[in-house]
Amino acid sequence: MAVVKLLGTWLSPYSCKVIWALKLKGIPYEYIEEDLSNKSPMLLQYNPVHKKIPVLVHDGKPICESTVILRYIEETWPQNPLLPIDPYERAVALFWIKYADDKNPLIPKLYRTTGEELEQAAKECSEILETIEEHGLIEGKKFFGGDEINMVDISFCLVAHWLGVFEEIAGLKVFEPHKFPKLNSWAQNFKSVPVIKENLPDADKIFAVLKHRRETLLAPKPN
Amino acid sequence: MEGGVVLLDFWASMFGMRVRIALAEKEIKYEYREQDLRNKSDLLLQMNPVHKKIPVLIHNGKPICESLVQVQYIDEVWHDKAPLLPADPYKRATARFWADFVDKKMYDSGSKIWKTKGEEQEAAKKEFIENLKLLEGELGDNLYFGGEGFGYVDVALVPFYCWFYAYEQCGGFSIEAECPKLIAWVKRCMQKESVAKSLADPEKVYEFVLHLKKAYGIE
Numbered sequence: 001m002a003v004v005k006l007l008g009t010w011l012s013p014y015s016c017k018v019i020w021a022l023k024l025k026g027i028p029y030e031y032i033e034e035d036l037s038n039k040s041p042m043l044l045q046y047n048p049v050h051k052k053i054p055v056l057v058h059d060g061k062p063i064c065e066s067t068v069i070l071r072y073i074e075e076t077w078p079q080n081p082l083l084p085i086d087p088y089e090r091a092v093a094l095f096w097i098k099y100a101d102d103k104n105p106l107i108p109k110l111y112r113t114t115g116e117e118l119e120q121a122a123k124e125c126s127e128i129l130e131t132i133e134e135h136g137l138i139e140g141k142k143f144f145g146g147d148e149i150n151m152v153d154i155s156f157c158l159v160a161h162w163l164g165v166f167e168e169i170a171g172l173k174v175f176e177p178h179k180f181p182k183l184n185s186w187a188q189n190f191k192s193v194p195v196i197k198e199n200l201p202d203a204d205k206i207f208a209v210l211k212h213r214r215e216t217l218l219a220p221k222p223n
Numbered sequence: 224m225e226g227g228v229v230l231l232d233f234w235a236s237m238f239g240m241r242v243r244i245a246l247a248e249k250e251i252k253y254e255y256r257e258q259d260l261r262n263k264s265d266l267l268l269q270m271n272p273v274h275k276k277i278p279v280l281i282h283n284g285k286p287i288c289e290s291l292v293q294v295q296y297i298d299e300v301w302h303d304k305a306p307l308l309p310a311d312p313y314k315r316a317t318a319r320f321w322a323d324f325v326d327k328k329m330y331d332s333g334s335k336i337w338k339t340k341g342e343e344q345e346a347a348k349k350e351f352i353e354n355l356k357l358l359e360g361e362l363g364d365n366l367y368f369g370g371e372g373f374g375y376v377d378v379a380l381v382p383f384y385c386w387f388y389a390y391e392q393c394g395g396f397s398i399e400a401e402c403p404k405l406i407a408w409v410k411r412c413m414q415k416e417s418v419a420k421s422l423a424d425p426e427k428v429y430e431f432v433l434h435l436k437k438a439y440g441i442e
Contacts, residue, residue: 049324065319088287
């Protein structure tokens with residue numbers, strides 16, 4: 001019986017964040033794919049408040065919310081640390097993780113909207129990228145924390161991978177490499193890390209699912 | 224000696240109050256600097272260039288932003304007194320989950336109560352009470368969210384209490400009638416000096432909300 005279980009979905013960035021943390025620390029786990037259109041009794045029991053994935057179950061006890069899960073993993077399995085040890089550096093990292101958590105839900109609006117709403121979504125997305133470019137990334141550093149990836153990099157995974165898929169579906173480009181050179185470098189570095197590279201859901205597969213989702217969302221409703 | 228601590232804050236901010244409570248719990252001496260949010264100081268803009276918001280905690284000249292990040296920082300640096308987060312990782316995860324819940328749900332649903340009217344306001348009141356009831360459920364029969372002792376979730380939530388009177392007046396309802404256990408918990412927290420001296424006067428908050436409503440052109 002697995003001591004660590006993860007309830008997730010293959011295309012969710014929030015689910016991937018947990019997978020990467022577990023793999024970076026070499027923690028064996030059992031993965032359970034959830035069907036969100038038909039949530040399992042286990043999911044509803046383990047996350048009654050939000051009814052969402054990911055949920056980590058350790059020795060039968062559930063932990064919910066991806067960032068809360070990541071911090072729990074960090075404290076329970078301290079090898080290959082994903083947060084700085086110095087309290088000030090850690091506070092800076094946590095600031096950016098919160099920024100990512102607050103802004104991530106805005107980015108998928110790119111594939112879910114049209115017209116004025118889409119224009120607004122693109123503008124918001126651009127502002128997010130500008131902020132990270134100007135204030136979050138330091139010239140010459142491979143990742144947010146230095147030479148190794150950490151929880152901040154993981155938290156910005158939507159920008160590194162999913163954003164490209166949303167842009168394709170929407171037919172517009174927000175993340176232009178020449179406009180955001182540091183962010184572009186960072187995204188390439190991030191996706192090259194072996195654990196990330198080997199555990200990134202296929203962009204074409206995500207595209208197919210989300211394109212269909214968009215069509216369903218935007219289909220004219222019967223009167 | 225841990226060095227100078229400065230707090231850039233606004234008297235009515237529930238987020239600022241979280242930090243004031245944490246600093247008081249740890250008996251940390253600090254300089255409080257009231258900010259004019261309509262005319263933001265150079266210092267504020269320099270210390271929080273991303274959000275340009277209070278509270279900002281400055282320790283040894285270096286800024287820390289986001290109230291819960293500040294509370295965690297204070298808890299880590301001044302770890303020998305009045306710990307706010309429990310030692311056990313699972314209990315810490317539970318505390319973080321509920322503090323995150325407070326962050327995600329309380330401010331928005333509370334704001335909508337004084338910013339809207341009619342059906343929108345009724346929906347906001349309903350959501351607000353539902354969220355408080357979930358929190359009541361989590362509290363259970365414990366003295367505090369932290370269990371026996373006052374802790375992280377208590378710090379995250381209790382500042383909202385000084386805005387309850389304003390919500391009640393604007394929304395025409397009684398929070399105590401709907402959530403008596405939660406109000407009992409509030410009263411318990413208010414017995415603590417760190418909480419009592421950090422929270423704003425509910426009457427003054429209500430006056431401030433009326434002033435904001437006028438400024439925003441809300442009836």
